[in-house]
Each structure stands twice: as C-alpha cells, then as structure tokens.
Amino acid sequence: MLRQAFANGTVLALQTIRSHKLRAFLTVLGVIIGTGTIIGVSAILTGFDASITAVLRSFGPNSIIVFKFPVGPRTHNLSPEERTRKDLTYQNAVDIRERCKSVEDVSVMLFPNGIINAHYKGNDLYDVNLFGVEEAYARGGQVDIHLGRFFTDEESRRRMPVAVIGQDVEKGLYANVNPIGKTILVDGRELEVIGTMLRPAASFFGDTDTRVLVPYGMVRKMYPNSREVAIVVSALPGKLPQALDEVRTVLRIDRRVPYNKPDNFALSTAEQMVDDFRQITAMTFLVMAVLSSIGLLVGGIGVMNIMLVSVTERTYEIGIRKALGARRADILIQFLIEAAALTGLGGIAGILFGWLISLISRLVFTSIPASVPAWAAVLGIVVSVAIGLFFGIWPANKAARLDPVVALRYE
Secondary structure (H helix, E strand, C coil): CHHHHHHHHHHHHHHHHHHCHHHHHHHCHHHHHHHHHHHHHHHHHHHHHHHHHHHHHCCCCCEEEEECCCCCHHHHCCCHHHHCCCCCCHHHHHHHHHHCCCEEEEEEEEECCCCCCEEECCEEECCCEEEEECHHHHHHHHCCEEEECCCCHHHHHCCCCEEEECHHHHHHHCCCCCCCCCEEEECCEEEEEEEEECCCCCCCCCCCCCEEEEEHHHHHHHCCCCCEEEEEEEECCCCHHHHHHHHHHHHHHHCCCCCCCCCCCEEEEHHHHHHHHHHHHHHHHHHHHHHHHHHHHHHHHHHHHHHHHHHHHCHHHHHHHHHCCCCHHHHHHHHHHHHHHHHHHHHHHHHHHHHHHHHHHHHHCCCCCCCCCHHHHHHHHHHHHHHHHHHHHHHHHHHHCCCHHHHHHCC
C-alpha cells in the first residue's frame, strides 16, 4: 500500500511540474545556483589539490627541504621571528652530508635576488628562474635531460661558466638551433649551454619552464651578495624520521640554538606541505559551502511558498481525494514527493551547471585539472532532495489536515 502511495505521488508530482514548467524553474533557481556553485567549487578545488599535490610530491617521499622558514602554503603567513632568521650556509649542507648517517644525498640551492633576464643574439627572455645547484640536484629527480649533459661537482668547485636551461628557455632563445655549445648572456655574464631539460610534470614555477641552472660556485661568484640558500636532503629509503632527527640535531649545533629554545630553521617534507595545503583548501571549501547554502535556503523558502500556493489551488482536488477514501498519510506523501521531486530536479540541473563551471575553468586554467568528484554530485542530489522534504513539510501537513467537507465547498 505504501509503495502504491509513493508511485501515485511520484506520477502526480511529475505531472504537476510538467504543467507548470516556468513556475517550477523559477522556484528552484536558488537550488540550482547553490548546488551548482558548490559543485563548481568542489571541482576547481579538487583539480587545484591534484595539481599542487603533484608539485609538492615531486620532491620525492624521502626528501626534506631545509630553509630558514617553512616552505609551502605557510610562506605567506610568517611570524616576525621567522622573517628575521639568519640564512642557511653552504657549510650547513656539508655538515649534514658528513654527519647524518640516514641521509643519502644533499643538494644545495642558491637563489639570487631580483629579476634576472637572459639574452642570445637578439632574443630576450625576461624574469628567468636562475639558481645555483650542484650535481646532487640532478640525482634528486628534479632534472630530465633533453640534450647534452648536467654539470659536475668539479665544475661547480672550479666555478665554471656553464648552464643547463629549461625547455621554454631553449624554445625562446634557440628556436630551430641546437643550443649545446652556444652562449647565453645572463645579467651580462656569458655562460656556455651544456645541456637542456624537459619540462617537469609538476613544478613550483607553473606551466612555464624558464629554469637556468648554473653551478653553485659560479652563481656565488656572479652574485656575491646572495644569501638565500635552501638545502634538499634525500633520506635513505625507510629512514625519513631518523634523517629528520639527525638533520635537526646538526643544524641546532651549527646555528648554536640553546637546548630550551625552538628551532630557528624549518624542515619541510612533501607530505607535511600537502597536509598544510589541504588545511587551507578545506577552510576555503567550508567558507564557499556556507555562502552557497544561502542560495539553497532561498530556494527552499521559494519551494515552501510555491507549495503553499499549490495546496490552495488544489484544495477542491484534495477534498475529492479524501471523499474517495484517501488517508491523511496519502495526501502528506503526495505533497512531500512533489516538493522533493521539484528540488531533486533542481539539484540535477545544479550539477550540470557545476560541471559546466568546471569545464570552463579547465579550458581557461589548463594547469588545474578541474573535475567533478562523484561524492560532490551525490551530495548535491541528496542535499537538494533534503531541502525539498524539509521545506515541504508545512505545506504537505496543511494539505493533509484539510477537512474534506470544507475542501469540497472551496471555490
């Protein structure tokens, strides 16, 4: 009997919606916008999370990034103490390499200050990513050689004027020319190109690959005032926790940190940076969900209003159904199903709207693989139906409690 009541209620609900298409659409417009916004934001954040996670994990699961303050999402929210910390030194990297038994490799990175431009025979490239590294940088999986080779530690110690360039530097300066053996002018200093790199699958520098890698010693010679040093430490497989403890101990000794004071440096791992980033995206999603829920609330109020109008319009019909034996529960189920069907269809339209948002964002921002997650689509329909059931209770209860004699007299 209950199944029959649900079946009849569904048929009547769809017939009512079909006969008042424009009114139904305007009624659930708030539901469509609210659901679509949540779906669209979920798709964009999912793609953004996948993109940033790939970048952070590109350092490898056993890598530790040592810098004077935390690397990653927290970089833009530093305390005054973190901003005034003294820089790391090359000697710190040497001590880590010599004293830490759980460390497999150590790579030093030196970042010159200011905007750096590159030039070759009338071709210019502005704001390239120049930094000094050692041979260990290539062993850490950050380099995929296209042409030529990477420089050696011996070339770094001898401060040789050589460079390995990224794919976009190769295309921008050496179009249709083999760059190996050619010179590149970087801030007025001539360097010999000995290798080129393929664009990495994931990079902190976005879609463009404007890297110019130069031996650490040469960059120190070119920019003697540069002090921004980062150290990338590769732990032995399965020994990341021990490596973290050993690196922390060595640096506290080197930097003369008292035993009762916190570290004046930061050790960041890929998983830690991913966790920090996801805390930020979770908060962003929560804020957007709260703002989008306003649209759902407006849509729910609209549904309740239109259902009250529908009850008034169909008072005579309700009286006939009751006179023919329809129970109060039958009338209640009929109007609840109609409200749920109305918002459910609005939820489906909202999912299509959100999918359209994700498609447009994927076309505009190619580096963000936005996609609608299955849980968001299911949650969108469930929430939409729940909105209809919640805001349809009052009109449905009003219809169910109508006296059949009074309803039959209604003009």
